[in-house]
Each structure stands twice: as C-alpha cells, then as structure tokens.
Amino acid sequence: MRNRVFGIETEYAVIYHPGRRETARPTNLEIYQLFESLLGRHVRCLPRAFSLLRSKPGRFLENGASFHYEATPKDFEHGLIEMASPECRDPFTLLSCERAKDQLVETLCREVNQRLPLMGYSGEIRIGKNNVDSQGNTFGSHENYWVEDPLSSYRKLLLLPLWMGLWILSIPVFAWLLLVMLAFIGAMLVLFLLPVAGALLAGLSNVLSRAHQRSALGF
CATH class of the missing domain: 3.30.1400 (Cell Division Protein Zipa; Chain: A,)
Structure with missing residues (x-):
C-alpha cells in the first residue's frame, strides 16, 4: 500500500x-x-x-x-x-x-x-x-x-500569469504590513525608553545639582 x-x-x-x-x-x-x-x-x-x-x-x-x-x-x-x-x-x-x-x-x-x-x-x-x-x-x-494530482505543463503555463499577477499585487500588502510592524516596534521602544531616559535625566540632574551646591559652599 x-x-x-x-x-x-x-x-x-x-x-x-x-x-x-x-x-x-x-x-x-x-x-x-x-x-x-x-x-x-x-x-x-x-x-x-x-x-x-x-x-x-x-x-x-x-x-x-x-x-x-x-x-x-x-x-x-x-x-x-x-x-x-x-x-x-x-x-x-x-x-x-x-x-x-x-x-x-x-x-x-x-x-x-x-x-x-x-x-x-x-x-x-x-x-x-x-x-x-x-x-x-x-x-x-x-x-x-x-492524493497526488500534479499539474500538467499546459495548466502550469495557464496559471503562470495568474501567479505573477498575485505576486505583484502582494508586494504593496507586504510593504504595508512591514511598515505597520516597524511602527509598532518603534512605538514599543519609545514607550519603554521614555521612562528609562526620564530616570537617567533625573539622576543626572541630581548629580549636577549637588555638584553645584558643593561648589557654591566652597567644597
């Protein structure tokens, strides 16, 4: 069998x-x-x-x-x-x-x-x-x-223009999906990096403020 x-x-x-x-x-x-x-x-x-x-x-x-x-x-x-x-x-x-x-x-x-x-x-x-x-x-x-049902050469030739047309039409769709994915990843990175950047800036501001206070007191 x-x-x-x-x-x-x-x-x-x-x-x-x-x-x-x-x-x-x-x-x-x-x-x-x-x-x-x-x-x-x-x-x-x-x-x-x-x-x-x-x-x-x-x-x-x-x-x-x-x-x-x-x-x-x-x-x-x-x-x-x-x-x-x-x-x-x-x-x-x-x-x-x-x-x-x-x-x-x-x-x-x-x-x-x-x-x-x-x-x-x-x-x-x-x-x-x-x-x-x-x-x-x-x-x-x-x-x-x-089941095995291979296409004949004649059918393949008939389907070739259809396959090429679908492939050409799919390019804008894939490009749009790629842009949406990149935009989503960018938004996630921004949401993640904003708190980190805020914490770093706050820490840097505290360090500079302390340094300024020490210089003002003559240390």
Whole structure:
C-alpha cells in the first residue's frame, strides 16, 4: 500500500433532554464551553490561534487532533461539537483515532451532565453521531484524503500569469504590513525608553545639582 494521509472530522450533534417542568435550557455554545473546560483533564491541548476571520473557539490536542465548535453566524448559539482526527498514514491508525474520539466525547458528556445540576438545570445532554438527520440535513463524519494530482505543463503555463499577477499585487500588502510592524516596534521602544531616559535625566540632574551646591559652599 502506498503512503497516504487520511483523516476524519466528525460533527457531533448536541441533544438536550429537558427535565420535568424545565422551561429553560443551556445553549449549545454554553454546552460546548463546558466540554472544552473539561477537555484538559483527559488530554493535553492548547487553544487555537485567534483569528479575526474565524471566531469559533477550539483547541488542538497534542497528537494533532482538533476539538472545536462548529456553527453558522446566523445560529451561532446552536452549533455542533466537531472533532477532527490527526493526520494518519494508514486506515488502521485512523480507525483507532476515530474510536478514541468517540470515547473522549462520551466521557466528557458524562462529566458535563454531572455539572448541569450545579448550574440549575435538571435535563440531560446526549451526543449524536450520524450523517443525515430526520429532516435531511447532512452532517456527521467527513473523510479527508491526500492524493497526488500534479499539474500538467499546459495548466502550469495557464496559471503562470495568474501567479505573477498575485505576486505583484502582494508586494504593496507586504510593504504595508512591514511598515505597520516597524511602527509598532518603534512605538514599543519609545514607550519603554521614555521612562528609562526620564530616570537617567533625573539622576543626572541630581548629580549636577549637588555638584553645584558643593561648589557654591566652597567644597
């Protein structure tokens, strides 16, 4: 078998069963935040980098997997819990990672249910895993593969003008980013050096003042 890269990302549906006479329920975003707060108890992870283009919270696990909140801007509080496997080199490793994902999510779900009464909720959370729901909406497991698809010489010639145009257009952008970075570094240096310069000038002024007083007294 040739070496390939395999991966599976799974969208877990968040299902809340309200308790008897319960009128309010936690949003899916609040439920995800509970899951994320408990994640570090079981695996080592780091928060994903902040991006202005993507405000969805999430964390990266030490094995390369990801755990994050998936939602649309319109229904941001009613999203899904999504977990992606690390990049695997064979189907057997991928299957092990997929089962480990399910087990981790189930464990977190049990712990979150134990916290719900402390928050004033009497319901119960369940996690669903499927590809199509009762209304025909598709979600669930999505396979990712790395394949070799080299461009032909003809396609490369067609893309060459586009690549050169993008490269030329990117020069002003990089220049602007460089100026912003230099301005930021300069501002930080000024803010750091001003107190130091003020302290040095104050010390020098005290030394000169004492020397002047001594000369005036004839020492």
